[in-house]
Amino acid sequence: MNGPSKSLANSGWREYHEFTKHSVASLRRAPHVLDWANMPDPFRHYEGVPVLDLPADPPPPENPAGNGPALLSQLLFYSAAISASKVVASTGFRYALRVNPSSGNLHPTEFHFVTHGLRDWPDGLYHYRPSSHMAEQRAIGDFRGVTGSDTPIVFILTSIAWREAWKYRNRAYRYCLLDIGHAWQALALVAEAMGFDSKAIVDFPDDEIADAMRLNRDEWPMLIVEIRSTACKADTRETVWYGGAANQLSNEIVPHPRIEAIHAATKLIVNSPVEPASTGSGEIKLPPPAQSRRSFGEIARTRRSALDFVGGTLSISLPQLSALLTPAKPLLSFVQLYLYVHRVDGLESGVYRFWPERAELERIKSGDQRVAAAGLSLGQDLAGNACVAFSMIGDLDRAARAHGDRGYRYVHFEAGAIGQRLYLAAEALGLGATGIGAFYDEEVHRYLHVSPEQGQVVYHFAIGYPVPDPRLQA
Numbered sequence: 280m281n282g283p284s285k286s287l288a289n290s291g292w293r294e295y296h297e298f299t300k301h302s303v304a305s306l307r308r309a310p311h312v313l314d315w316a317n318m319p320d321p322f323r324h325y326e327g328v329p330v331l332d333l334p335a336d337p338p339p340p341e342n343p344a345g346n347g348p349a350l351l352s353q354l355l356f357y358s359a360a361i362s363a364s365k366v367v368a369s370t371g372f373r374y375a376l377r378v379n380p381s382s383g384n385l386h387p388t389e390f391h392f393v394t395h396g397l398r399d400w401p402d403g404l405y406h407y408r409p410s411s412h413m414a415e416q417r418a419i420g421d422f423r424g425v426t427g428s429d430t431p432i433v434f435i436l437t438s439i440a441w442r443e444a445w446k447y448r449n450r451a452y453r454y455c456l457l458d459i460g461h462a463w464q465a466l467a468l469v470a471e472a473m474g475f476d477s478k479a480i481v482d483f484p485d486d487e488i489a490d491a492m493r494l495n496r497d498e499w500p501m502l503i504v505e506i507r508s509t510a511c512k513a514d515t516r517e518t519v520w521y522g523g524a525a526n527q528l529s530n531e532i533v534p535h536p537r538i539e540a541i542h543a544a545t546k547l548i549v550n551s552p553v554e555p556a557s558t559g560s561g562e563i564k565l566p567p568p569a570q571s572r573r574s575f576g577e578i579a580r581t582r583r584s585a586l587d588f589v590g591g592t593l594s595i596s597l598p599q600l601s602a603l604l605t606p607a608k609p610l611l612s613f614v615q616l617y618l619y620v621h622r623v624d625g626l627e628s629g630v631y632r633f634w635p636e637r638a639e640l641e642r643i644k645s646g647d648q649r650v651a652a653a654g655l656s657l658g659q660d661l662a663g664n665a666c667v668a669f670s671m672i673g674d675l676d677r678a679a680r681a682h683g684d685r686g687y688r689y690v691h692f693e694a695g696a697i698g699q700r701l702y703l704a705a706e707a708l709g710l711g712a713t714g715i716g717a718f719y720d721e722e723v724h725r726y727l728h729v730s731p732e733q734g735q736v737v738y739h740f741a742i743g744y745p746v747p748d749p750r751l752q753a
């Protein structure tokens with residue numbers, strides 16, 4: 280992509296966010312025809328580098344497999360690997376689906392990792408190749424300096440915005456950030472299931488890391504995730520780069536100066552104290568969460584986005600709703616959850632706000648919300664046919680007061696991360712879920728009576744009983 284144009288060079292998060300809001304008028308004004316011949320390759324690979332096997336079919340994360348290649352295989356098989364495919368009936372074309380979800384299945388996120396002191400695995404810098412569940416060895420040597428972390432495994436998640444912009448144009452940067460949030464939790468939760476702590480690092484010098492990793496210019500570092508597994512003795516070898524060039528993803532990269540500009544604006548690191556989130560209470564206390572017997576590995580590998588949900592009368596229970604919301608609680612710092620309750624036993628249809636500290640719901644509106652929820656999600660039926668749909672309201676101003684424009688990234692990471700926890704909690708209960716990045720921004724604010732000081736909508740979500748998808752193959 281070209282550099283930002285002069286007039287956009289200083290524009291910050293607010294201008295980008297305003298410009299990328301959906302409205303009936305904005306969609307009518309700018310219809311978009313997809314250029315299929317120029318669709319970006321969803322898989323990056325590095326030409327000519329050694330490609331290392333990761334053991335196939337690793338054991339479930341509940342049985343951690345030592346600390347060498349098998350451990351890496353487990354981490355990636357349950358967070359980023361291909362887990363299913365779909366076949367288009369009319370053409371027979373088959374495409375891959377992965378453990379981590381992605382807006383439009385375009386997968387802007389790449390998984391790179393630095394290892395240090397793993398058994399039977401040379402220290403170095405690697406790129407994960409999901410198409411064959413293998414690791415591309417880009418370089419060997421001591422790469423701890425890249426991130427400044429000396430944990431044995433450090434992931435660097437990157438975004439290739441063009442993959443997403445090909446379809447979603449300027450709004451694509453939002454989706455890249457949400458996808459990173461999903462990928463972060465995909466990794467963090469498998470690490471947790473394996474008994475390891477993980478830590479996300481969000482404030483790092485982007486350009487220095489991109490240079491140290493010799494990233495292609497179309498790929499940007501977004502999030503660092505340390506995995507605190509056990510280490511052995513490091514093998515101290517000279518640094519050797521294998522020099523593989525990154526594959527070209529499409530014939531032409533169509534420039535999106537607004538994406539370049541928001542990315543540049545969010546590179547500056549500002550860390551001021553974060554004002555506390557507002558607290559409140561509601562009239563409905565959530566019961567203890569329903570339990571699931573399904574294993575983490577099975578849940579992670581079978582998670583899918585529902586195309587639509589069975590409407591009608593099938594409902595979920597209040598303990599099930601509690602089980603959906605409870606895992607999101609530790610992440611809720613800039614994001615507030617609003618629920619469109621369609622069919623939850625013992626809970627009147629309406630809009631509710633979730634107050635995590637007290638596990639309470641506050642009723643905001645009463646009455647049937649199905650038409651409103653679908654309408655606000657750009658007319659997507661699934662938000663009306665679900666048992667419960669969500670608006671995630673991000674406090675973008677508070678984040679910007681604490682972190683400048685970079686706060687814009689953090690709010691979206693948080694929303695994506697909450698989305699990932701909702702997906703897995705739904706799957707654990709035998710329900711289906713779908714992230715929804717398309718919504719009429721200002722209509723949502725009006726409908727929910729959300730004032731600009733309270734925040735802005737950053738993500739939608741829906742959970743219910745999925746309709747079967749005939750295209751899906753395990």
Ligand SMILES: Cc1cc2nc3c(=O)[nH]c(=O)nc-3n(C[C@H](O)[C@H](O)[C@H](O)COP(=O)(O)O)c2cc1C
Binds near residue numbers: 380584
């Ligand atoms: C940030 C984000 C936004 C999404 N937005 C929509 C949406 O607006 N409508 C929809 O039907 N699916 C949406 N999805 C679901 C994706 O289409 C889905 O994740 C992708 O097709 C891959 O399928 P899988 O989740 O089953 O792996 C979204 C997913 C993410 C992560």
